Amino acid sequence: MPVITTIADLKRLHKRRTPKMFYDYAESGSWTEQTFRENTSDFDKIRLRQRIAVDMTNRTTKSQMIGQDVAMPVALAPVGLTGMQSADGEIKAAKAAEKFGVPFTLSTMSICSIEDVAENTTKPFWFQVYTLKDDDFMQRLFDRARAAGCSAIVLTLDLQILGQRHKDIKNGMSAPPKFTPASIADLSTKWGWGIEMLQTKRRFFGNIVGHAKGVSDPSSLSSWIGEAFDHALDWDRVAQLMKMWGGKVILKGILDADDARKAAALGADAIVVSNHGGRQLDGALSSIRALPAILDAVGDKVEVHFDSGIRSGQDVLKALALGAKGTYIGRAYINGLGAMGEAGVTKALEVIHKELDTTMALCGRRDIQDVDRNILLIPKDFEGSWV
Secondary structure, three states: OOOOOOOOHHHHHHHHHOOOOHHHHHOOOOOHHHHHHHHHHHHHOOEEEOOOOOOOOEEEEEEOOOEEEEEOOEEEOOOOOHHHHOOOOOHHHHHHHHOOOOOOEEEEEEEEHHHHHHHHHOOOOOEEEOOOOOOOHHHHHHHHHHOOOOEEEEEOOOOOOOOOOOHHHHOOOOOOOOHHHHHHHHHHHOOOHHHHHOOOOOOOOOOOOOOHHHOOHHHHHHHHHHHHHHOOHHHHHHHHHHHHHHOEEEEEOOOOOOHHHHHHHHHOOEEOOHHHHHHHOOOOHHHHHHHHHHHHHHHHOOOOEEEOOOOHHHHHHHHHHHHEEEEEEEEHHHHHHHHHHHHHHHHHHHHHHHHHHHHHHHHHOOOOHHHOOHHOOOOOOOOOOOO
């Protein structure tokens, strides 16, 4: 086993051990992938101010996200098909997050169901929900999440229609994978992954199959997905869904200041500045470029979280220094999961935490809640207006 010190190390192992269609699903964006690339490259434009002769003892990264104590202000983002990266992947990731002391968010499009994760964890997790047309199914999803003890829902607002992801189309991505000459050739080199998958019964979308009307088996799933998402979604519908849930709500997919104000006015507990990891509107601003204007727009009216592009603890620190109260990692923990299962998710969290703690100290801060813009050097045009 190679020595692992970075998320990039986990990414290399992930690529080696996981079927191409699922690795590409995680490591790709829509259309030309411009936004996907800029989500990470724009972080590199922000520099850090090194400070010296500052007491670095008694450091802490402890904080809160929507009132929940966290070991560091980092949550595991909702990622579809996590159970295809590693058998029972959602369970493995949730257990790692619980032990580390950070929130886990289960995707509606997960392989393991809400009930599967609840049965294998002891603390509440968050549940991500898409805006679907079927009120009956939505209510049953909320009821199941409530019964499982989920402490918040993350309502995704930027996926009424699916961004075109060329790699997924070309790979014929599906869960479980369809057998084609290309997929068979690839799977023949991924014996470890295949043996694990044969040992689990969880290979389909556990929150959908057997729960949604007309979806009794995987063969009927694709037609349901094509019809299920609510193309008519508007802010009134968002308010209706928030009321239907009745608990804490995080609204995810905010990239515009006007939308942020509307989300805050609805009484959301938090909003997530996110472009869906560059998987929806290609050519949109990177999330880190969009963050300052949104923070300026909402002030302290709503808790602002950040998603898309984080690959290191330094990225986490930069987002927090700009003003975010919490951050989400998706691909970073998926790299760990695909590489080493639950132990890989733990390793990803350890890497992020080590980088966050060390960088915070070298910037002259001992408490993550004292981090602010004074530790950053930001290019003059970084937050400039676009004509």
